[in-house]
Each structure stands twice: as C-alpha cells, then as structure tokens.
Amino acid sequence: MEAIETIRDAVVEAVSGAQVEIIPSTPAAAQPALLVDREHVFAVAQLFKEDARWQMDFCSCVTAVDYLPKDDKPGHIEVVYHLYSVARKQGPVVLKVRAPRELEQCRVPSLTPLWRGCEFQEREAYDLYGVTFAGHPDLRRILMWDEFTDFPMRKDYEPPADYEWEPTPHDSTLDRAKVAGGVVPPTALEEKKK
C-alpha cells in the first residue's frame, strides 16, 4: 500500500470538498486512520471500493468508540471501518467518522449499500452505542432485546441495580451493594404471614 499521506491526497483530489484528516496510530500498530467528515464518507468509501488503485472489496470490521467530553472539548462517537482488498491482497485502510453523542444527532451514513457485510456490524454498533446509520436497510437491535432502550457500551450507561452481595465490595461496588441491600421488598409469602 501507498503511504497514508499519498492516499489522503488522492482521496481529497478525487472527492471534491471532502475533509480528510490523518489520525496517527502507535508505531507498533502502524495503522494510521483517515478521519472523514460525515457528508463525504460515503463517497470516499465508494472511491476506495471502486477505484482500480485500491479495490477495497471487503469491509472486515465496523465498530464505534465513545469519547466523553473532556476539558471543554465536546465528546463524540467515532465509527471505525476497516477496509481490505482481497483482489489486490492489501489493506487495511481505516476509515473513521465522528458524530455528536446526542442521540438525535448521532447519525452517520450507512456503508451497507457498498459492503453487504456491514449490515450486522452496523446493527451491533447501533444496538450498543446508539449510532443511527442513515440508509441502513434494517436498522434494529441485534444483541439486546427489542424493548431495551439503553445503549450499554456508552461510557455514561448505568446498569440496572440488580446487584447482590460479593465477598469484598469496594468503591462503586460497595455503593451498589448497599443499594441492593436496602431495597429488598418483602415477598408475597412474607406479606401473607404478617
């Protein structure tokens, strides 16, 4: 594969108006990513798939990362795509796209029309992170049940307090153990006995 800067320049030249930024990775991973704006990510992905230079015919992984607000910087949800070319035996190209954390605005275009394999993985990202993929053919929960309303992999998710005793509770576990111990209502049998 070419250097990431070469790819970036080629993408910016081919897709007019696309904001493409290089996100460096650790030297060990050696997988710098391309951060693309939401409006142009579909066109950029299509370029990677159809252009003879890359022929990215395989999207191996779709996931999301939750970044909480920090030091006055607003948080965001980052959706990550890993693209490979089986035809040219090369890859990956890591595409990233960011959306605000607020549920109504947390929308990115779906890449399922390009790679059918994205369908379940985008459903998983929707299920666990609450990212709405515009253009997805069947966007509903895949792991949690349909009635579930939370997005449990978000960092501000609070699990239900169905917690019981454990041998060495501490910190937040201790608080939860105290709550669980405090709200035990009597059973119907115990009520009858009274």
Added chain:
Amino acid sequence: MAVDEGLKNEMQKHGVFILPFEQLYNWSRKSSIWPLQFGLACCAIEMIASAASRYDLARFGAEVFRATPRQADLMIVAGTVTKKMAPQVVRLFNQMPEPKYVISMGACAISGGPFKDGYNVLKGVDRFIPVDVHIPGCPPRPEALIHAIMTLQQKIAGQHLEADVRPRWYHRDGPAEYPIPAFGEHDLEPAVNREVWQPPRNYTDVTNEGIYKKA
C-alpha cells in the same frame, strides 16, 4: 419398618426384597434420570463429554438426553444465562413434567461468573427457578457433573411422598409454574423472582468501612 432386619437379610439371600413403596419409587426414579438436551455455553461441551464414551454418564442411568422438555426430568443449566435467554430457560423449565430437578452447572449459571458485572448476563439462574445442585467450576470437569448427578440421586432417594417435608409437587398448593420474566426497558421485569431467591440480607448490610455488621 415392622419387618425384622435379620429376616429381611435372610429373605434377600433368597431373592425376596421387602422395602417401603417410597424407597422402590425413589430408586426407580433416581436410576433413570432423563436430562433435557440443551446447552448455553462452554459448560455444555463438558456436559457432552460426560455423556460420551470416555466419562459415560450412562453408568448412572442419566444418558438419555431428551430434546424436548416434555420428556425430561432434569434440567442441566450448562453455561451463561443471558438476560435475553432467561425467559426461554424458565419457559422450558415450566414445560417439564414434575417431578423435575435443576442442576446449575458452572460459575455463570450459579452467579453470572466472570460476567457478573455485565449488563447482559443473569446473575445466577436460581433467581428464577429452584436449583437442586450447584456445581462450581469454570467449566466444571465431567467428573464434577457426574458427582452432581450422584448428589441429586442421593437427594431423590431421600425424598418423601407423604411427610410434611415432601417436595413441592406433592403439595396441593405448591407452585407448579414459575413466572416468566418479561423484557423491560432496562432489565428483565421482574429482575428476580423473590419467591425463589432472596439476596443474602445479613451480608448486604455493610458498613462504610466495608466490614460486615454481625446480624
């Protein structure tokens, strides 16, 4: 028993056995336990190994795994019970004819195991159905499952048909079905069947220092 022990032994030598009906009944039940054929995670692999030739559960009369709850006596909950799967597990248990027993196999089925802190795993199947034998281990070895079957056999052998301590299915007002939890917006509703399971209250009463107040 009214029959003299010496006379009983003497008659046994001639092939005549005298014993209470209860004992005969329990003996026949415990010697032919039919488990329900279903597994939820890696513990199921150990359960399969127990039933196969190397460990040979057939030696204990429990090798006929039935693929329908209608024909099963024993539910081996082998693996992680996710909250999404919990209603189906309770429903299968309800569909089994009585007398019926439950073995909770492995750390996950007992308490949630390594997934106890997770949002998606039931923190022990005994929150919804009555468990007779718990097997610790992650996963328990086939020998442990066989030991649990033997423990269950001892339990069956000691059950009474008439006394006050008889099992729930011999009580006219004993529970026959257990409520199936519904999928709620944040958790199962209810999250626990308090008729079956209670949190250990003495231990949840913890002080700020994390030292337990003695009840």
